[in-house]
Amino acid sequence: MANLRIAQVGCGGMGLRHLYGEVELQRRADSFDLVAVCDLNQSAADYVADEAEKGLGRRPKVYTDFEDMLDSERDLDAVDIVTDVGLHDRLTNMAFEAGLNVAVEKPMGVTVRACLRMMEAAEKAGKVLLVEENHRRDPVNRLVKAILDSGALGAPRLMHVASFSGTRRLPHGTAWRHIKNRGGYLLDYGVHDADLFLYFLGEIESVFAETRLWEQTRQTSREHTAEPGSWGLGAYYAHRVKEDLERAATLECTSEDMSLGLLRFSSGAIGYYGKSIAAPGQLLDTDVIYCGEGSIQLPGSRSGRPTRITRLEGREPISEEDVLSLAPDFELDDLTASFFDGRRRIASYDYGGAEIDRKFIAMGLKDLADSIEHGRQPEMSGQVGLDAVALCYALLESGHAGQRTLFADVAGDRVNAYQREVNEHAGI
Ligand SMILES: NC(=O)c1ccc[n+]([C@@H]2O[C@H](COP(=O)([O-])OP(=O)(O)OC[C@H]3O[C@@H](n4cnc5c(N)ncnc54)[C@H](O)[C@@H]3O)[C@@H](O)[C@H]2O)c1
Structure with missing residues (x-):
């Protein structure tokens, strides 16, 4: 099959x-043949096009307006949407209207409703929608x-996820990650x-959470804020052009920066979820x-x-070989392998870090290509992307209401x- 044409x-940074x-x-x-790249900022798009020329051997055409790109590049097969999340639904829906297949970065959409609209648009267009999680x-x-x-370790009882760190700087210098109407932390x-x-423990029935916004203002310093375990991500943001609101010394933050949640899975298992960048x-x-067994x-x-993996009554984790023997049928799928x-x-x-990052992104793109070729749903379908967004909002809705929230309702x-205000801001 001939290469698909993607923009x-x-x-x-991403x-x-x-x-x-x-x-x-x-x-x-x-x-894929990468035929065009687009960014509001010409210099950012030019930088990526230059890197493409070095790595792919040909320079994609540069655009600063998405509609203009769709109008000019009439024989595209797909677009890869890597803007901040506030725009994902609008750009995705425009691409489907133009008859294209879409890969969109996580989070799929800025609200649950945005995700639902994206799924409807994919269905109407009969095209592939892949979320790059x-x-x-x-x-x-x-x-x-x-x-x-x-089942080698018995039934899951509790999934405990805790990630606490604290900074007053903006992660990667990006303001939108602290603005509720544009997605938020x-x-x-x-x-x-x-x-x-959701991948590990399956369906969720309900959540209860406390959520807070502690750091009401943050410093816009360009300096990269290292996340625990990060591997020089700041370098990917060096060419990025600051938005106007990132040029002031401080940013007024509107999205919560701490969440403590309890999840009830349909299986009966419990989830504990603590997340903050304000600790x-x-x-x-x-x-x-x-x-049950470890x-x-x-x-x-x-x-x-x-x-x-530590077994019931075991003092030390078991060896890598023994870990593998717990799943005798485990085999990576063709794409991952x-x-x-x-x-x-x-x-x-x-x-x-850089090499594994390239691999994971390439896997998502290959899944898109294979899904288009075989007319099938990708692993990270719209439904999978929607569920992950819905779980984030189930926590935020619960914190907002001060009561337990049913996942299915969100x-x-x-x-x-x-x-509500995010949907209003997005006009949906
Ligand atoms: N999977 C991961 O590990 C991972 C990591 C980082 C970011 N991401 C995701 O990637 C996406 C982008 O994040 P980022 O860190 O690169 O943000 P960023 O702010 O660095 O980049 C967004 C770019 O989009 C451009 N843009 C905004 N509106 C546009 C428009 N209308 N038309 C054309 N270009 C426009 C901006 O000018 C900017 O250059 C987000 O959805 C984020 O969640 C995923």
């Missing part, structure tokens, strides 16, 4: 990472899922955790799944470290008081 919109994902994919498979693609997370499914960062809760001092990053400590997506030298049973890996857009 990318959004050439900020937009540059996507370009390197395209390069990684081209190195191993023919899938990449943490579950990690082979170690795949192995954990296989161990849970095998608990959606933008929390959606990865939400997807893993200064002691860093805490601990993700553990407790099952615990699984998650090493952190993209880290390559093995999961630590192809990025790990064809190896099917791995419990850890040793790639640098996912069905029947409980949406917290999201």
